[in-house]
Amino acid sequence: xxxxxxxxxxxxxxxxxxxxxxxxxxxxxxxxxxxxxxxxxxxxxxxxxxxxxxxxxxxxxxxxxxxxxxxxxxxxxxxxxxxxxxxxxxxxxxxxxxxxxxxxxxxxxxxxxxxxxxxxxxxxxxxxxxxxxxxxxxxxxxxxxxxxxxxxxxxxxxxxxxxxxxxxxxxxxxxxxxxxxxxxxxxxxxxxxxxxxxxxxxxxxxxxxxxxxxxxxxxxxxxxxxxxxxxxxxxxxxxxxxxxxxxxxxxxxxxxxxxxxxxxxxxxxxxxxxxxxxxxxxxxxxxxxxxxxxxxxxxxxxxxxxxxxxxxxxxxxxxxxxxxxxxxxxxxxxxxxxxxxxxxxxxxxxxxxxxxxxxxxxxxxxxxxxxxxxxxxxxxxxxxxxxxxxxxxxxxxxxxxxxxxxxxxxxxxxxxxxxxxxxxxxxxxxxxxxxxxxxxxxxxxxxxxxxxxxxxxxxxxxxxxxxxxxxxxxxxxxxxxxxxxxxxxxxxxxxxxxxxxxxxxxxxxxxxxxxxxxxxxxxxxxxxxxxxxxxxxxxxxxxxxxxxxxxxxxxxxxxxxxxxxxxxxxxxxxxxxxxxxxxxxxxxxxxxxxxxxxxxxxxxxxxxxxxxxxxxxxxxxxxxxxxxxxxxxxxxxxxxxxxxxxx
RNA sequence: GCUGCUAUAGCUCAGUGGUAGAGCACCUCCUUGGUAAGGAGGAGGUCGUGGGUUCAAGUCCCACUAGCAGCUCCA
Numbered sequence: 001x002x003x004x005x006x007x008x009x010x011x012x013x014x015x016x017x018x019x020x021x022x023x024x025x026x027x028x029x030x031x032x033x034x035x036x037x038x039x040x041x042x043x044x045x046x047x048x049x050x051x052x053x054x055x056x057x058x059x060x061x062x063x064x065x066x067x068x069x070x071x072x073x074x075x076x077x078x079x080x081x082x083x084x085x086x087x088x089x090x091x092x093x094x095x096x097x098x099x100x101x102x103x104x105x106x107x108x109x110x111x112x113x114x115x116x117x118x119x120x121x122x123x124x125x126x127x128x129x130x131x132x133x134x135x136x137x138x139x140x141x142x143x144x145x146x147x148x149x150x151x152x153x154x155x156x157x158x159x160x161x162x163x164x165x166x167x168x169x170x171x172x173x174x175x176x177x178x179x180x181x182x183x184x185x186x187x188x189x190x191x192x193x194x195x196x197x198x199x200x201x202x203x204x205x206x207x208x209x210x211x212x213x214x215x216x217x218x219x220x221x222x223x224x225x226x227x228x229x230x231x232x233x234x235x236x237x238x239x240x241x242x243x244x245x246x247x248x249x250x251x252x253x254x255x256x257x258x259x260x261x262x263x264x265x266x267x268x269x270x271x272x273x274x275x276x277x278x279x280x281x282x283x284x285x286x287x288x289x290x291x292x293x294x295x296x297x298x299x300x301x302x303x304x305x306x307x308x309x310x311x312x313x314x315x316x317x318x319x320x321x322x323x324x325x326x327x328x329x330x331x332x333x334x335x336x337x338x339x340x341x342x343x344x345x346x347x348x349x350x351x352x353x354x355x356x357x358x359x360x361x362x363x364x365x366x367x368x369x370x371x372x373x374x375x376x377x378x379x380x381x382x383x384x385x386x387x388x389x390x391x392x393x394x395x396x397x398x399x400x401x402x403x404x405x406x407x408x409x410x411x412x413x414x415x416x417x418x419x420x421x422x423x424x425x426x427x428x429x430x431x432x433x434x435x436x437x438x439x440x441x442x443x444x445x446x447x448x449x450x451x452x453x454x455x456x457x458x459x460x461x462x463x464x465x466x467x468x469x470x471x472x473x474x475x476x477x478x479x480x481x482x483x484x485x486x487x488x489x490x491x492x493x494x495x496x497x498x499x500x501x502x503x504x505x506x507x508x509x510x511x512x513x514x515x516x517x518x519x520x521x522x523x524x525x526x527x528x529x530x531x532x533x534x535x536x537x538x539x540x541x542x543x544x545x546x547x548x549x550x551x552x553x554x555x556x557x558x559x560x561x562x563x564x565x566x567x568x569x570x571x572x573x574x575x576x577x578x579x580x581x582x583x584x585x586x587x588x589x590x591x592x593x594x595x596x597x598x599x600x601x602x603x604x605x606x607x608x609x610x611x612x613x614x615x616x617x618x619x620x621x622x623x624x625x626x627x628x629x630x631x632x633x634x635x636x637x638x639x640x641x642x643x644x645x646x647x
Numbered sequence: 648g649c650u651g652c653u654a655u656a657g658c659u660c661a662g663u664g665g666u667a668g669a670g671c672a673c674c675u676c677c678u679u680g681g682u683a684a685g686g687a688g689g690a691g692g693u694c695g696u697g698g699g700u701u702c703a704a705g706u707c708c709c710a711c712u713a714g715c716a717g718c719u720c721c722a
Contacts, residue, residue, distance in 0.1 A: 110717095122652080210717030211650025218719040222650045225717065253714095257658070270713065322722055342722065376648050376720065377713090385721080470722065494722090521722090558679045585679070593683040608681060620682065 009060040024051035028063050038065040040194045041074040050192035066232040076101035078194045079204050079230035080109040085185035086131035091118050097163045108229030112212050115224055125206040139198030140182045152177040164188045203231035252536035253382040259541050271380040271387030273529055281549040297413055299364040304346030310336040316345040325374045343369035347395040348503045356507035362402050366394035383533030390528040396520040403518050408454040410522050414491045417524050420646055425481035431468035439497030447495035448474045472498035482538040490526035542600040545642035551578040553595045557588055557608030565607045577639045596622045
């Protein structure tokens with residue numbers, strides 16, 4: 001093989017020979033015309049690269065089409081350039097900062113721009129999109145160029161791109177400064193890009209606009225971030241829009257109003273939740289289940305007040321670390337009391353209320369404790385981010401030799417609990433020691449190891465979040481995936497080296513010596529408010545029979561069936577089944593539509609002449625459709641079965 | 648907290664300085680029905696709150712409160 005020949009290994013293992021300097025596009029074309037057309041980028045020895053660049057050395061090669069996630073990332077990056085190009089045409093004085101694609105495929109790409117005194121609004125989106133389509137239609141090639149630092153700087157100064165100049169000035173001495181051009185637009189950029197604007201296709205849209213701090217620092221000036229999205233084709237874009245609509249229909253804030261579950265408005269203040277009777281009932285069922293699980297799991301229940309003297313929070317360290325998110329004091333008899341942001345200091349006080357022996361450990365103390373934290377107004381969000389919420393908190397006080405087993409138990413406990421609510425997929429994180437932290441290396445090592453052993457025992461895989469631990473100890477976070485594939489963080493298991501020290505906790509060990517217990521914080525559902533919000537979105541408001549505030553409605557067909565319907569509902573209620581009767585004058589079709597589809601009640605039981613004669617009901621399920629007729633005994637047994645089996 | 652947007656009936660929304668509107672929901676009546684909307688009528692609003700401009704403000708301006716999309720933060 002001469003030096004001017006290179007060998008490219010395809011993903012299927014076959015090897016092809018090309019002249020050095022052949023472009024990715026030419027390689028794709030040599031494999032197939034269709035591939036050349038669909039290709040947007042290649043991967044050479046794992047590095048994603050533009051198709052239009054020459055390949056100089058032998059490598060393994062993979063050609064990504066617009067369908068692959070790598071291909072879409074590049075497509076979106078290129079679309080960001082086209083959007084910037086379009087924006088500069090209507091706002092020539094706008095200064096560009098950065099415009100990357102976004103890893104999470106729910107979002108596409110954005111560009112952060114300083115519009116100065118010529119702001120942009122949503123009304124401009126249509127024009128930006130029109131210009132983008134025009135640029136895409138013109139099929140302008142994306143070309144790479146490299147400039148000397150001085151030239152690069154001069155070019156950006158000339159274009160008025162002060163932010164880009166700043167980026168250049170920050171680049172290391174030996175950095176290669178590259179630009180990508182799609183005439184007439186030039187952008188300081190590493191690439192890679194699609195071959196030409198035409199490759200972006202018709203699946204683009206400008207979607208929203210928001211503020212974003214320069215360099216992501218809240219101390220800096222705020223720029224305008226414009227979000228867009230790009231897909232392989234128009235159809236995929238439409239599918240994405242449909243998805244967004246579906247998510248919107250499931251939005252717990254909307255369902256909270258529609259189904260009369262809870263409210264956040266009213267005159268009580270931001271981030272505070274009113275639980276209406278129906279939401280309150282679901283919460284009751286969740287908490288009832290939670291209590292039963294904890295009793296079975298060897299926990300004891302404790303309770304603590306909402307306020308405590310300032311000193312308690314000074315000792316615990318909360319005042320040092322979280323002062324700005326704690327509510328200001330209440331004066332009681334000349335002492336300052338603070339609203340509790342956490343339950344742990346109280347549980348520590350319970351531990352300290354008497355001398356503890358190693359024989360008593362482990363303690364597993366659980367509390368549904370309501371805490372208050374000041375959250376920035378702008379981050380409040382329905383039930384998911386609030387200022388007052390109830391944690392399903394528990395603290396374990398352990399001997400060192402119990403840590404590994406207890407943490408493993410905890411993690412299994414979490415999974416069992418989440419499964420009951422239909423969450424089957426998890427993402428687990430192990431967060432290790434951050435820079436600013438307390439405790440010694442050996443302690444961190446031991447605790448982190450105990451968490452790792454627990455994670456390995458459940459065998460669901462995990463990701464290490466280096467330095468992501470709390471200042472007082474390492475932690476495991478469990479994220480759940482809902483029915484739309486979105487992830488939510490609820491559960492956390494955290495080791496704590498700080499509080500036992502700060503509160504000088506100890507127990508008497510087998511040798512009669514005072515010994516520090518190990519403390520573990522854990523929350524399974526996290527915040528009941530937040531978990532309920534996730535649950536509403538997960539089920540789309542259609543709670544399963546065991547959780548539903550109303551499990552079934554008996555529908556009378558005509559006036560003469562009203563008494564029988566009322567009687568049946570009453571009989572069910574006597575058996576603690578949550579069954580109502582609808583004896584209104586509506587037609588049967590309208591009743592079914594209302595209860596099953598609008599109120600999202602799991603079951604309806606139709607009662608007319610036929611059923612009364614036979615002593616049956618005609619049952620229809622929201623989930624499974626027509627269940628046919630069944631005796632009243634069979635009907636109530638079915639409800640009881642759902643209740644028992646939590647489905 | 649920051650940037651932008653928003654606030655009209657229980658809900659969704661229309662109303663571009665000159666006497667507050669629709670659909671759904673609600674109430675009443677008619678209809679007494681057979682598996683995803685029967686019909687008629689009625690009631691319901693200090694237009695988020697407080698200031699200002701104007702002969703006149705739901706509409707324009709300012710502040711506050713609350714919400715939305717992000718950003719920052721999240722023990």
